[in-house]
Amino acid sequence: MMGWIFSEIMREIGLPDGVLNFLVASGAEAGDYLVQHPKTRFISFTGSMEVGLRINELAAKAMPGQIWIKRVVAEMGGKDSIVVDSETDIEIAVKGVVAAAFGFQGQKCSACSRVIVDKSIYDKFTKKLAKAVSQLQVDNPITDSFCGPVVSAKAEKSILNYIEIGKQEGKLLNGGNKIEGRNGYYIEPTVFADIAPTARLAQEEIFGPVLAVIKSENFEDGLAIANNTIYGLTGAVYTDNKEKLERARRDFFVGNLYLNRKCTGALVGGNPFGGFNMSGTDSKAGGRDYLLLFLQAKSISEKIKK
């Protein structure tokens, strides 16, 4: 629907025919065909790591008649962490974590899916977190409830599967079930405590309302855990200690780092957006470098006649 609306708006304002062509198709049918097409000059993709890597691979092979290296801009997944230090206001941190983990049911590449908590405040934090999550409303979004359904049957199945894995890997604090009796894909906001940093729930992107709580020995250990995934999209740190903030600036390896605020909600212009490692090509949408990805520079030099 949204692609149709934008295409119609562009047609309405008189964008010349053929500049924007809108096509609904499956990736396997038309997507691969377009990516492999010898006349395709670049591919701009945002989506899962699996699809992004496949596009990158297909695009890398020059096809008969192709006279350029295709440019691939890919923004992919995340396994984003919020590190909560011992020297911070727990209430504020809980608020940020809940918003980042469960806003739009956790279906953001920037969503907080791991909260890494210093052991000295771990019990206090998890108690407050569980209470805050238990108060979240899940309902039909026409009622403007905080949480709604997840997007599709496929997403629901995959998330419920991760919840079952979580039940083996940690201690269930909140949720853990599909909400029955509703004619939609509703899942309870779910929190697992005592997740090991290497557990599947701590490593794999779930893209749903599931949060893993991980205990850290200290701030240093917290940052090390935060950096231990294949991704590097967003991350946040809550601490009042300036020296620790400086360490996070230097060592927290993510494209979008947030200090004493939640890790979702990047604004155009002010928070150029894009990630490291398997999160993609760090394209920095909404930043000054972004348009360069769709341009090529030409130098022109004219001799001045005396």
Place this chain on the structure above:
Amino acid sequence: MKDFTNEIYLDFTQPEIATKQRKALDRVREAFGKEYPNIINGQKVVTIGKTNSINPANIDETIGVFQKSGKDDAELAMQAALAAFESWKNIPMKKRADYLFKAANVIRKRRLEINAWMISEVGKNYLEADADTCEAIDFLDFYAREALRYGGKQPIIPIIGEKNEMIYLPLGVGVVIPPWNFPFAILVGMSAAAIVCGNTVVLKPSSDSQ
């Protein structure tokens, strides 16, 4: 021109604003289930197969019926984009930027309706949907200004006896594949950035939001 500023979110805690959004939801609900064509070379094109977009909050409701394109349709779109590139690449950056400014203004006027479609199609709450629409407006306004910067004179070190310049050219035809989770903002941003630079685009949205 005014400096870029971010669009401000609506405050849905104010009852009159929430009511307006609910009314917009009622209006789009009346339009549920309609069929929408592809747009290739400015023409509305339908295919034999169809793709239904379902309301995740009530799976008996079909938001809209879309096309199910194959390789032949993709090839038509590619040919249209290739042909359009030959003239679009020569349109001055300023004129291309104007299309983005105009689109941003249309979206501002249709904001509640666009929010309502997103609330219905992917299950966002009001503020999440409004933030998505605001981000789309921001991308258009920001990339239009950026295009003017890249279209302007670029700094270069002078060399005696030469008149030198560096200019930016578009690349060609781009395939844009946006995600379903920011179904308006990211789709608009990715498409607009490519277009404003003088490229032409085949836009194929993710299969969970058309």
